Amino acid sequence: xxxxxxAGLLFTPLALATTSLLxxxxxxxxxxxxxxxxxxxxxxxxRGLVKQEGGFYYSLAGWDAPLGIELRVDGLAVTFLLxxxxxxxxxxxxxxxYLKPDKPWQRYFWPLYWFLWAGLNTVWIGGDLFNxxxxxxxxxxxxxxxxxxxxxxxxxxxxxxxxxxxLLGSMAYLLGVAxxxxxxxxxxxxxxxxxxxxxxxxxxxxxxxxxMLVGLALKTALFPLHGWLPPAHGIAKSPxxxxxSALVVKASxxxxxxxxxxxxxxxxxxxxAQLIGxxxxxxxxxxxxxxxxxxxxKQVVAYSSVAQIGYLFLLFPLTFGVDASxxxxxxxxxxxxxxxxxxxxxxxxxxxxxxxLAVGNNRVDALAGVSHFxxxxxxxxxxxxxxxxxxxxxxxxxxxxxxxxxSMASGQWWWILVLVGGGLLSAAYVFRIYRASFLERxxxxxxxxxxxxxxxxxxxxxxxxxxLGLAGSQVLSVMALPFEEVQ
Amino acid sequence: MTQLVxxxxxxxxxxxxxxxxxxxxxxxxxxxxxGINLLAALIKVVLVGVMTWGVIHQLDYGLSYEILPxxxxxxxxxxxxxxxxxxxxxxxxxxxxYAVGYLEDSPNRSRFFGFFSLCVASTMGIALAGNLFxxxxxxxxxxxxxxxxxxxxxxxxALQAGRNYIIYTLSGGAALLLGMIWLQGLAGDLSFQxxxxxxxxxxxxxxxxxxxxxxxxxGLGVKAALFPLHGWLPQAMVAPAPxxxxxHAVAVVKAGAFGIVRVxxxxxxxxxxxxxxxxxxxxxxxxxxxIYGSVRALAQTDxxxxxxFSTVSQVSYIVLGTAVFGPVGTVGGLVHLLHQGIMxxxxxxxxxxxxxxxxxxxxxxxxxxxxxxxxxxxAFTLAAFGMIxxxxxxxxxxxxxxxxxxxxVQMEWVIGVLLISSLLNAAYxxxxxxxxxxxxxxxxxxxxxxxxxxxxxxxLWPPLVTAxxxxxxxxxxxxxxxxxxxxxxxxxxxxxx
Numbered sequence: 006x007x008x009x010x011x012a013g014l015l016f017t018p019l020a021l022a023t024t025s026l027l028x029x030x031x032x033x034x035x036x037x038x039x040x041x042x043x044x045x046x047x048x049x050x051x052r053g054l055v056k057q058e059g060g061f062y063y064s065l066a067g068w069d070a071p072l073g074i075e076l077r078v079d080g081l082a083v084t085f086l087l088x089x090x091x092x093x094x095x096x097x098x099x100x101x102x103y104l105k106p107d108k109p110w111q112r113y114f115w116p117l118y119w120f121l122w123a124g125l126n127t128v129w130i131g132g133d134l135f136n137x138x139x140x141x142x143x144x145x146x147x148x149x150x151x152x153x154x155x156x157x158x159x160x161x162x163x164x165x166x167x168x169x170x171x172l173l174g175s176m177a178y179l180l181g182v183a184x185x186x187x188x189x190x191x192x193x194x195x196x197x198x199x200x201x202x203x204x205x206x207x208x209x210x211x212x213x214x215x216x217m218l219v220g221l222a223l224k225t226a227l228f229p230l231h232g233w234l235p236p237a238h239g240i241a242k243s244p245x246x247x248x249x250s251a252l253v254v255k256a257s258x259x260x261x262x263x264x265x266x267x268x269x270x271x272x273x274x275x276x277x278a279q280l281i282g283x284x285x286x287x288x289x290x291x292x293x294x295x296x297x298x299x300x301x302x303k304q305v306v307a308y309s310s311v312a313q314i315g316y317l318f319l320l321f322p323l324t325f326g327v328d329a330s331x332x333x334x335x336x337x338x339x340x341x342x343x344x345x346x347x348x349x350x351x352x353x354x355x356x357x358x359x360x361x362l363a364v365g366n367n368r369v370d371a372l373a374g375v376s377h378f379x380x381x382x383x384x385x386x387x388x389x390x391x392x393x394x395x396x397x398x399x400x401x402x403x404x405x406x407x408x409x410x411x412s413m414a415s416g417q418w419w420w421i422l423v424l425v426g427g428g429l430l431s432a433a434y435v436f437r438i439y440r441a442s443f444l445e446r447x448x449x450x451x452x453x454x455x456x457x458x459x460x461x462x463x464x465x466x467x468x469x470x471x472x473l474g475l476a477g478s479q480v481l482s483v484m485a486l487p488f489e490e491v492q
Numbered sequence: 493m494t495q496l497v498x499x500x501x502x503x504x505x506x507x508x509x510x511x512x513x514x515x516x517x518x519x520x521x522x523x524x525x526x527g528i529n530l531l532a533a534l535i536k537v538v539l540v541g542v543m544t545w546g547v548i549h550q551l552d553y554g555l556s557y558e559i560l561p562x563x564x565x566x567x568x569x570x571x572x573x574x575x576x577x578x579x580x581x582x583x584x585x586x587x588x589x590y591a592v593g594y595l596e597d598s599p600n601r602s603r604f605f606g607f608f609s610l611c612v613a614s615t616m617g618i619a620l621a622g623n624l625f626x627x628x629x630x631x632x633x634x635x636x637x638x639x640x641x642x643x644x645x646x647x648x649x650a651l652q653a654g655r656n657y658i659i660y661t662l663s664g665g666a667a668l669l670l671g672m673i674w675l676q677g678l679a680g681d682l683s684f685q686x687x688x689x690x691x692x693x694x695x696x697x698x699x700x701x702x703x704x705x706x707x708x709x710x711g712l713g714v715k716a717a718l719f720p721l722h723g724w725l726p727q728a729m730v731a732p733a734p735x736x737x738x739x740h741a742v743a744v745v746k747a748g749a750f751g752i753v754r755v756x757x758x759x760x761x762x763x764x765x766x767x768x769x770x771x772x773x774x775x776x777x778x779x780x781x782x783i784y785g786s787v788r789a790l791a792q793t794d795x796x797x798x799x800x801f802s803t804v805s806q807v808s809y810i811v812l813g814t815a816v817f818g819p820v821g822t823v824g825g826l827v828h829l830l831h832q833g834i835m836x837x838x839x840x841x842x843x844x845x846x847x848x849x850x851x852x853x854x855x856x857x858x859x860x861x862x863x864x865x866x867x868x869x870x871a872f873t874l875a876a877f878g879m880i881x882x883x884x885x886x887x888x889x890x891x892x893x894x895x896x897x898x899x900x901v902q903m904e905w906v907i908g909v910l911l912i913s914s915l916l917n918a919a920y921x922x923x924x925x926x927x928x929x930x931x932x933x934x935x936x937x938x939x940x941x942x943x944x945x946x947x948x949x950x951x952l953w954p955p956l957v958t959a960x961x962x963x964x965x966x967x968x969x970x971x972x973x974x975x976x977x978x979x980x981x982x983x984x985x986x987x988x989x
Contacts, residue, residue, distance in 0.1 A: 337561060377646070380603055384515070391636060396665075397629040403560050409669075410562060413677035421673065425666045432662050439639070440655065445646030477560040 007054060011063055011076065013047040014086070014126050022119035030106040033115030037101065040119065041094040048086040052483065055083050060488035062132060062195075075193050077132035080486030081340070085129040085259065087483070088344055091469065092251045092351045093122055099355050099462045100244035103362075114154060121147035121248065128256045133192040134182045137260050138175070145171035145224065148253045151245045152237045163236040170223055170233040174257070177220030184213035198267035207271040214272045217264060218281070224257035227281075227318055228288030231311045235295075238307040243358025246303065250310045251351035255343050258317050262339070265321060275326055282322035286423040288315025293430035297437060301367045302357050305434055306350070309393060312431060313346045319408060319420055327415040334414065337481050338407030341473065344480065345400025348470035349392035355463035356386035362459075363452045375442040378450045381460050383442050388467035390435035392474075395428040400473030407477075496546075497555045500567045500620050503539040503577070504613055506532045507584075511609035519602045526592050529605055533585040536616070540581040544574045548981075554622055556683075563681045565629070566622030570686065571982045572758070575826065575975075576750050577619035579833050583742045584612045586954040590841055591734035593950025594848060604644055608738070610637035615743045618750065623683045624672050624759065627751065631668070631715075634747055635661040641735045642728050653727040660714050660724040668711025671704045678704075684754055686985045688761015698768060701760075705770045708755050715748025716811065717804045719781040726800040733844025736796060740803045741837035749810040749829060756814050757822075757986050766817045775815030779909040781808040786916035795843050795855050798920060799836070802879065805913065806832045813894055816906060819983045821897025824890055826979035831878070831886035834961050838875035841955035842868050849947040851938030855924060860933030865946040869928045871959035876921040878962045881914045885966040889976055 021040045025033040055061075060079035097118060104111050120143055127140030149171065153164035186192055188210065189200045201207055226234035234254070238246045269278070292312030299305045316339075323335035359382045364371045375383050392399035405424050412420040473480060510532035517525050543553055547569055554568035569577070591608065595601055614637055617630030635658070643654035675682070678697055682689045690701060714721040728739055739745060756765050756774075765771050785805025792798040809832065813825015845868045846852040846861060862869040878885035883892075891910050898906030945952055969976040 334561065376603065376640075377600055380515075396632045396636060398633065402629075402632075406560060406563070406673075409673040410676065413673055421670065425669055429662060429666055432658070436639075436655070436658055440643070440651050443640070443643045443646050443654070444648075444651060475559060475565070478558045481561065 006050075007061065007063065010047055010050050010054060011065075011078075013043060014051065014130070015065075015123065017043050017047070018119045018123035018126060022116045022123060025112075025115035025119060028112065028115070030104070030112045030114065033112060034101040037097055037115055037118070041090070041097060044090045044122070045094070048083070048090045051078060051086060052083045055080060055486050060486060063130075074136050075132035076130045076136075077195070078130050079488045080484045082129045083486065084340065084344070084480070084483045085255075086126065088347055089122070089125050089129070089252060092347050092466065093118075093125070093248065095462050095466050096244045096248045096251070096351055096355070099247070099358075099459055100242070102456055102459055103244055103358060104242060110154060110156060113150070117147045117150045117154070118248075121151065121253070125252055125256055128259060131260075133194055134185065134197070135192045137194075138179060138182060141178070141224070141257060141260065142175060144253055144256050145175065148249055151248070152241045154245065155242060157240075159236075160240045163233075163240045166233045167237040170230075174220040174223035177216050177223070179220075181213040181215075181217035181220065184216070185210070188213075194263065194267055201268045201271055204271075210268070210272045214264070214268065215277075218261055221257045221261040222281075222284075222318075225254050225261065225317070226311060226314055228284055228291055228311065228315060231288065231292070231314075234311055235304060235307040238310060238354075239301070239304045243303070243354050243361070246307070246358075247351040247354035250307070250354060251347040254310070254314060255347060258314070258343070262320055266324065266336070269321070269325060273325065278322040278325035281318050282420065285315040285318030285321075286420070286427075288312060288318070289423055289427040290430065293427065293434060296434040297430075300369060302361060302369050302372070302438070303354070303367055305369065305438065306353050306357050309353075309431065309434060310350060312427065313342075313350065313393065316342050316404075316408070316424070316427065319412075319423070322417060323408065323411045323415060323420065327411075331411050331414040334407050335411035337484070338404050338411055340481065340484055341400055341404035341407060341477060345392050345404055345470050345473050348466050348473065349389040349399075349401060352385055352463050352466035352470060353389035353393070355459070355466065356382055356389060359455045359459050359463060360386065362455045365453065369438060369441050372438065372442040373444040373446045375452070377445055378452050379454070381464070382455070385460065385463040385467040387439060388464075388471055390438070392467075392470040394432045394435055395424075396432075398474040399471045400477070401470070403474045403477040496551060496553050499539055499543055499546075500553050500555065500569055503536060503543065503581075504567075504616050504620070506536045506539065507609045507613040507616065511606045511613065514602060514609060515606040517602060519600075522601065525602065525605060529588050529592070529609065530585070532609065533581075533588050536581045536612075537585055540574070540577050543569045544578060547571055547574050556622065559625075563625045563676070564623065566626050566683060567617075567620045568622035568684070569620055570684075571978070571985060572753065572826075573619045575829060575978055575982065576746065577616055579746070579830050580612060580615045580619065580742050583737075583833060583837055583958075584615075586957060587734050587737050587742060587837070589950055590737070590844070590954040591732075593948045594732060594734050594844060596948070600644065600646075603640060607637050607640045608734075611641065611738060611743055615747060618747050621684070623681060624675070624755075625681065627684075627754065628665075628668060628672060631747060631751065632665050634743060635665060638735075638739065638744055641738070642731045644732055644735065645730065647730070650730045653724075653730045656727050657724045660721065664711045664714030664721065666711070667707050667714075671707030671711060674700070674707070675704050682759060684758035686758060688757065688759060688764050690760050691764045702768055702770055705755070705760065705765070705768070709752060709774065712748045712751035712755065715744050716752060716807055717745055717748070717781075718777060718808065718811065719784050719804070722781070722785070722804045725804060726797050729794075729796040729800050733796075733840055733847065736800075737837045737840040737844070740800070740840060741833040745803060745807050746829065746833060749807050752811055753814050753826070753829070762817060762822065762986060771815045771817055775812055775903070775906075778808040778812035778815055779906070781805065782812065782909055782913045783916070786913055786920065790916065790920045793854055793856070795846070795853060795858070795924075796840075798855065798924075799839050799843060802839075802917075802920070803832075803836060805917075806836065806879065809890060809894065812906070812909070813897070816894070816897050816901065816903060818897050818901040820893060820900050822983040822986060823976070823979045824894030824897050826982055827893060827975045828890040830975040830979075831890050831962075831965065834958050834965065835875045835878045835886055838871055838955050838958040838962060839879075841951070841958065842872035842875070845947050845951050845955065848951060849940055850936040852936065855927065857934050857936070858924060858927045859931035860928075862928040863933065867946060867952060867956060871955040873925050873928065874959045875962055876925055878966070880917040880921055883966070884963075886962045886975075887966075889966050889969045893976070
């Protein structure tokens, strides 16, 4: 059973990617629908398997570590696989309708889309550092290609900048990995963590950790390394922006978090943890402020990503030097933040795309009258905004609540101020959009009304991000599925 | 037993589902929308009635499930909850009728009634919330669902009011959240419980508990329009009249006052709060707000703004009653939760009628309106007399009980506050009444006529009903099920035996 599922998980996206290279946009779209159904079946199947038999290590093609490719399927990985299926399918369905098939370059969307998906799956279940790197590279290259899709000068410029940042990040990460391999002769994350704990002077590994974290932070667009993100996410086609903001930046963060939770406690210092947290806090404030200043709708949403990513990095101080239950609270909070941001941000980018389609341009002040004539599109945007502001009952609030609890329990009250203040700041930029759309200037409906299906996709994702707030415990229970240490 | 879980959920869902259906309906389906709205409102009244019956018979309505590790989503119907739920259910029905008449032929009705229903669903959730966390969920939902109503007209001015409303209420929400998380850290997830929950905490924690109290009351005080957090309320007057009615009588302001009552009685416990010494400052703040609101009301020339400042003043009676330690004072505060709602909604309905029928916004334009609109003006007069505290109307009952309660516990200054405030109430309401009945008719340029009646019948009935209620709850205050008896029932359960 597990063989079939793993094969389905890793090889169908790759197979679909190569096949759709040969197809035109419409054929690629038909194939993509099939692929989405397959991914759904596989990820639900894996959840069932892990629930029944516990998480497991899996060696690809029977080659064991340290030679082979080691995969680790646990509750957290399953959570993210399910999330990916949900969000990527939503974006894929939206893209299939949103992108015009008549442009010749559009057919490259599907191969890139599936390469991206393959990379994401690899990262979620990757068990060794090199394998994670491969997944990350696959994601980065596909993402850069997707940004460049469309070929205007501005898009190309943004894509090039993105590529540069991604490569720099990869280099730093790879250097760290090389240092580790030199020390331990293995790349299996579990094995490395085990050995580090046995070392007398674990702080010798600090340079490697710092290199890897810096590289991953650059790829995740942590302040002050976020400069590449807003142009890239702002200029890309809306479904692409949605994919990038919702999933791609989370992949590099996921690796950083995995490394930190395995080895951070012994290698890093309190000072490092607090510094990373402080950068996250700065990202929250700076990103929200810039989001508030942006005249263009998609830039607002893109800068909001910079701010929301900042919250994720509170994981580092909140899991360092605290007791196990507080650390667990922080991890649960961050997981909820990843999920709710993925759902809300994809919904928001898709809704923004619909609004831009309707209004005809990207400016915030062109939205006047939208609430009267296009209530449905605005509503999905609005619901996603509720989650971003962290207001109840939404996934964003659930995440914030868990993080607040963890900050309280660990006595790091300053993060409470960041969390609560950050919510108010994000309310400022979200309500700016509402305000612009509630203004009523003239009585005529001069808007283009987009395809209803486009709006439904955005709405479903937004509702999911909201519903997460009422089902937080249920979602977290997937993450907590047992893992059998078979190593 | 399942009905005990089902009924509170249904009471929430009745308006929640109505909202979803209304949003989904096309804008032109006015009749269907009105039908669904009224049906949902009626169902809610019935459900709340059933629950009230159950609460008297000591049935335990409620449910609780873990929503996040460490906290639960908890609904419970106790006597206090039913007081607020009953108020909002009955007034929602009337306000819906009124709003249908008021907004006839205006745009964006689908959006309006959708958010209107959401707003009432949130209010119901606030009433039934079984712990602070659940309360907060619905409290913030209320903020979000009222925003589109405040900015409904889409004018620059409305949007500006909406902006201020959001700044005030979200900051209040943030203060509340801070207090909540702090309390959660100290004491864990606490259900609301009669006689309170925090007595058993270590004495070293008392200073922290006082600071938490300040944060919670500051957060709730924004919605309750306690001085100096009341600035949003007069500005929100640009909203349509049914929204003002909702803000002032049914939902927003009441949610804040109700929250303060919950925190004092069912979280801290009145006796413990008195021990901490937080009640007296709260009482002084409420007293100041009462006088301040009345003085500001005097100076207003716009009818709705005068009523708004009057709300600032009147809602603080509830807080004052909460802060007066002693069962009779408690009764006075609680009963005003209902009385203020009934009287204020009458006044706003009437103000809306004047604006819609005669185009009246300023007070001096009311001259002689009594002859042109006798029924509306009678309702207005009754409610205004009630506010002043003329016996045997609702407001008199409140003031009498509050005064006796204060005397019982040697807080004579409260009597002074009541006297001054009543004089001020008279000073800003009597001239209005005088203008209505005894001045020559003003020349209204924007008059509209609706058949035989003085105004649209859907606009006329709701204020008449609530005006009669103002009289009845005062006259029959001693009967069972009157607000006063219900408040006594609650007070009997709040004090340690």
